[in-house]
Amino acid sequence: MLDNVQTLCKVTNGVLRQGDPQQKITGIMSRCKAVKPGQVYFDVKGGPGSDENILVALDKGAVALVISKHKKKLPFNNHKISVIAVPKVWDAFWDCVSYHRDQFNIPVVGVTGTSGKTTTKEMIASIFKKKWGKILKTEQNLNLPSFVPGHIMRLTAEHKAAVFEIGMNRRGHVAKQSRVIKPMIGIITNIGQAHVGMLGSKEAVIEEKGSIIEGIPKNGYLLINADDENSGKLDLSSFQGKTLRFGIKNKADYVAEDIATGLDFVSFKTVIYGKEEQIRVPISGKHNVYNALAAIAASTLLNIEVKYIKQGLAGFRRPKLRLQLVKGINDSLLINDTYNANPDSVIAGLEVLKELAKDRTSIAVLGNMLEQGVFTNEAHQRVGRRVQELGIDYLITIGKLARQIAVGARKHGMPEEKIKSFDQRYEGSFYLKKHMPHRAVCLFKGSRAVYLDKMVEYLKDPAASPQTIQIIR
Incomplete structure (x- = not known):
């Protein structure tokens, strides 16, 4: 575990300029004002405000600092504070996040797509909770790279599974997160026009969403929407895992039939483990059938019992400000x-x-x-x-x-x-x-x-x- 300065130096390939290599640490933080006692502060911004940020972090209780190797002078004289110098502070920070993630051999699901990410993530989390109790999930819809370290660093030995939402507003965001999250199961809910203004074209959006495969292992799975035209244009030639599909209209591995919607529910029939099952989810809208199918697919790939799948979907609570x-x-x-x-x-x-x-x-x-x-x-x-x-x-x-x-x-x-x-x-x-x-x-x-x-x-x-x-x- 990343529990002392010596391990931190190994993970970041850093040089200990001063301090005790056996100094205990409780976590890492890249925002000086959010530092908690016992944590390591990574001076990712550097620049003119570097000294002030470091002093704020120390005042908050930081016991160690990670700084750029180009920073020669420190704004304090306390030699008890451990200081590690690295080539690139931001890369070192992500190295630590990735190292922490690798300490946990648990089922992990990553969800990306244009619409339905948060709802699908919450459906999966609800099922996981019924099965395993203590699980980790992305908070709210905080799904950009800047939030991922905070989510991953919350992982502890108590967590039995995790589901992460993977968002983007720049090229490379999905791949960056997926490579660190390393989902055994990746889900692309659908691919629409959102963010086309940022990436420049629909084709670029398709490519970006498809880059979730960069973090999925060779024995992993990718779940995509069989009814979504743009998902059919994904280039999966380099993907070594298995691709499965969910849908309503087109041929798929997971299909919903006899769909009914009401004021606050949607219900349908689908086959789970070879047997037809009636599913009911407390949220309206036919489009939410796709989200539920994705959650069912991910759950069956992890061999979760039907009773937990049904209970989890029935107990699903819709995210705030959504329908x-x-x-x-x-x-x-x-x-x-x-x-x-x-x-x-x-x-x-x-x-x-x-x-x-x-x-x-x-x-x-x-x-x-x-x-x-x-x-x-x-x-x-x-x-x-x-x-x-x-x-x-x-x-x-x-x-x-x-x-x-x-x-x-x-x-x-x-x-x-x-x-x-x-x-x-x-x-x-x-x-x-x-x-x-x-x-x-x-x-x-x-x-x-x-x-x-x-x-x-x-x-x-x-x-x-x-x-x-x-x-x-």
């Missing part, structure tokens, strides 16, 4: 799906809106979708077209980019009088407060920076519950 149902003013139903948005997830949300509304008035409240780059107008107009195709009764857009959703809806025949566009969410809130139809069903969906959840808060029924969000059962 939460809230009682609104004038006896309306508000669908709070405001955590984030891309064209594919918004369209999935629209389909849930249509399913739940039935004969009630349906209203889509849609905000800006960020990170679409040169495809911004096209992406928003595509969503607008789907609003019209689904027969949504009213469309309200929030934000300047989202006005293109209205453009797309108009182009495909949605009447002008059924569309309202606002640059600010408070304008839309005031409008709906005044004009909310009786028993309407409203979907709120947009990128996190638009904060459409504040509209839900404003429009919820104040008499329904003292809590901010009330999940309707």
